[in-house]
Amino acid sequence: MSTPSDLPSLHATSTTLEVTEPFVLASGDTLDRCQIAYTTYGTLNADKSNAVLVCHALTGDQYMLGTHPVTGKGGWWETLAGPGRPLDTDRYFLICANVLGGCMGSTGPGSPNPKNGEVYGLSFPLVTIADMVDAQAKLIDHLGIEKLLSVVGGSMGGMQVLQWAARYPDRVISAIPIATAAKHSSQNIAFHEVGRQAVMADPNWHQGKYANQSTRPTKGLAVARMGAHITYMSDAALQGKFGRSLQNRTNISFGFDADFQIESYLRHQGMTFVDRFDANSYLYVTRAMDYFDLAADHDGVLANAFAGAHTRFCVISFTSDWLFPTAESRAIVHALNATTAKVSFVEIESSRGHDAFLLDEPELFATVRAFLTSVADREGLTS
Amino acid sequence: MSVPDSRVDYAIIEQFVPKGARVLDVGCGDGTLLAFLEAKKDIDGRGLELSQDGVNEAVARGLSVVQGDADTDLATYPDGSFDVVILSQTLQATQAPKKVLEELLRIGKRVIVTIPNFGNWRARLHLLVQGRMPVTKALPYSWYDTPNIHFCTLRDFLNLADEVNATIEDSAALNAQGQRLAINAPWAVWNLIGAQGIFVLTSDQNVT
Numbered sequence: 384m385s386t387p388s389d390l391p392s393l394h395a396t397s398t399t400l401e402v403t404e405p406f407v408l409a410s411g412d413t414l415d416r417c418q419i420a421y422t423t424y425g426t427l428n429a430d431k432s433n434a435v436l437v438c439h440a441l442t443g444d445q446y447m448l449g450t451h452p453v454t455g456k457g458g459w460w461e462t463l464a465g466p467g468r469p470l471d472t473d474r475y476f477l478i479c480a481n482v483l484g485g486c487m488g489s490t491g492p493g494s495p496n497p498k499n500g501e502v503y504g505l506s507f508p509l510v511t512i513a514d515m516v517d518a519q520a521k522l523i524d525h526l527g528i529e530k531l532l533s534v535v536g537g538s539m540g541g542m543q544v545l546q547w548a549a550r551y552p553d554r555v556i557s558a559i560p561i562a563t564a565a566k567h568s569s570q571n572i573a574f575h576e577v578g579r580q581a582v583m584a585d586p587n588w589h590q591g592k593y594a595n596q597s598t599r600p601t602k603g604l605a606v607a608r609m610g611a612h613i614t615y616m617s618d619a620a621l622q623g624k625f626g627r628s629l630q631n632r633t634n635i636s637f638g639f640d641a642d643f644q645i646e647s648y649l650r651h652q653g654m655t656f657v658d659r660f661d662a663n664s665y666l667y668v669t670r671a672m673d674y675f676d677l678a679a680d681h682d683g684v685l686a687n688a689f690a691g692a693h694t695r696f697c698v699i700s701f702t703s704d705w706l707f708p709t710a711e712s713r714a715i716v717h718a719l720n721a722t723t724a725k726v727s728f729v730e731i732e733s734s735r736g737h738d739a740f741l742l743d744e745p746e747l748f749a750t751v752r753a754f755l756t757s758v759a760d761r762e763g764l765t766s
Numbered sequence: 767m768s769v770p771d772s773r774v775d776y777a778i779i780e781q782f783v784p785k786g787a788r789v790l791d792v793g794c795g796d797g798t799l800l801a802f803l804e805a806k807k808d809i810d811g812r813g814l815e816l817s818q819d820g821v822n823e824a825v826a827r828g829l830s831v832v833q834g835d836a837d838t839d840l841a842t843y844p845d846g847s848f849d850v851v852i853l854s855q856t857l858q859a860t861q862a863p864k865k866v867l868e869e870l871l872r873i874g875k876r877v878i879v880t881i882p883n884f885g886n887w888r889a890r891l892h893l894l895v896q897g898r899m900p901v902t903k904a905l906p907y908s909w910y911d912t913p914n915i916h917f918c919t920l921r922d923f924l925n926l927a928d929e930v931n932a933t934i935e936d937s938a939a940l941n942a943q944g945q946r947l948a949i950n951a952p953w954a955v956w957n958l959i960g961a962q963g964i965f966v967l968t969s970d971q972n973v974t
Contacts, residue, residue: 713834713839716834716842721843721844723788723847726812726830727821728821728834729818729821729822730818731818746822749822749826750822750825753825758828760828
């Protein structure tokens with residue numbers, strides 16, 4: 384696997400689109416203006432037929448490749464994307480935008496309200512997955528792209544993929560929803576609520592107005608991340624990686640220090656997360672996932688969301704993913720079958736839980752490569 | 767595209783598939799038959815396959831194939847949603863062949879089933895002479911590791927078709943060399959000589 388230094392041409396440079404016309408949200412609220420921060424990789428061909436939109440997950444951002452400006456680490460999907468990779472930057476033009484409500488340049492609760500110049504905080508309107516997708520559609524319009532060769536994403540990114548196919552079926556030639564669901568489950572809403580309560584219980588949160596207090600609810604956000612991180616892994620993965628191993632000690636301390644490696648690991652995950660993520664954004668984006676229920680928007684019948692779609696789908700799940708279990712993917716496949724859409728589905732054997740979609744999973748790479756290549760060839764895209 | 771030597775039934779299946787038909791291949795393997803029918807008959811094909819390797823290879827061919835189990839996943843397909851449903855050399859590997867056949871008849875306007883014939887003389891001779899479960903070229907597995915858990919003879923299949931109120935529109939038997947047996951031969955001969963049988967079914971409800 385090549386490291387970011389092998390990919391100098393892919394050094395991520397984020398561009399910002401200023402949307403100056405009013406943007407009406409699903410809630411009925413309107414953003415008078417907003418910004419969409421995005422990155423692109425590869426070259427858009429002359430007839431603009433090689434564009435692939437990549438949708439990031441809850442705490443992802445537009446830096447899918449290249450060096451992240453805050454962490455200095457490589458992009459979050461360097462396993463799957465890059466020159467010669469399944470999302471091949473030599474063949475496709477990849478677009479990745481920070482979601483609306485995010486905190487890496489797109490308008491969110493941490494942005495200034497253009498009406499008064501003050502940071503929005505909780506006065507920022509609630510956004511939905513559909514709103515995120517509408518914002519991306521404005522970006523695609525701006526880039527002069529009529530149809531996307533593919534829309535790809537995992538987890539919350541997969542929700543956006545499904546929403547794209549349902550909302551803009553004529554603009555989506557193929558869709559690859561990975562480790563996702565057409566609705567957020569009760570259990571997943573529950574986990575999100577625990578995370579939000581952790582943020583809001585932090586005295587530095589100040590009812591979301593921490594920007595005015597020059598503080599940040601880092602403790603609460605770190606706890607939220609620790610809890611969430613457990614849900615991204617599997618029991619087998621945790622057992623294999625940490626077991627009951629002790630952290631830099633030979634005996635338990637009979638105290639509440641991080642005796643165990645898993646505790647130390649989680650604390651580290653929490654602490655580093657707060658450097659790159661805004662607490663209020665965490666509240667908004669988790670809420671957007673909670674509200675996602677594609678069937679509910681279509682008379683309770685998921686199949687109706689995809690009626691008449693010509694999009695080719697490739698649905699992918701992982702055996703050990705208990706956050707977005709295979710049953711959720713099968714529900715999507717069944718709905719697509721009911722509409723007689725063109726759908727492929729693969730459940731990939733992996734012990735790494737939900738995070739498998741971000742990791743080195745050869746079967747995932749093989750499936751995405753095979754599917755996307757066949758779509759591109761069918762569309763007559765030169766290789 | 768040529769017919770793979772091992773699957774002589776493909777060329778005969780092709781004759782029963784109308785041009786441009788919507789086709790579901792249940793137990794499609796790596797998608798060879800679907801690709802063959804796309805090339806020959808310009809079908810709008812879909813596949814269902816249990817093995818991940820099979821699905822991946824089919825997806826790589828640009829086919830729309832879903833990983834799933836014929837025993838459980840056929841229920842999710844709408845009534846009459848395919849012109850032709852094919853079950854090629856798969857019925858004997860299902861948990862509940864009767865239920866699977868009923869589902870196929872519900873989903874497809876026409877159902878093509880091919881089965882290995884356990885009543886073939888080689889199998890009969892094997893059991894008679896050696897007193898052991900037959901292992902032949904057409905049935906290469908030992909009894910303890912075979913995926914084929916519900917073998918039947920061609921005659922048994924006719925009875926099953928009758929039980930689920932299916933009408934047999936057409937049928938053919940192939941000998942071990944893949945040659946089609948004379949159409950006018952009596953069933954007893956097919957059941958003895960045939961290495962595999964190909965049946966085209968419709969449900970009685972569809973006909974009336």
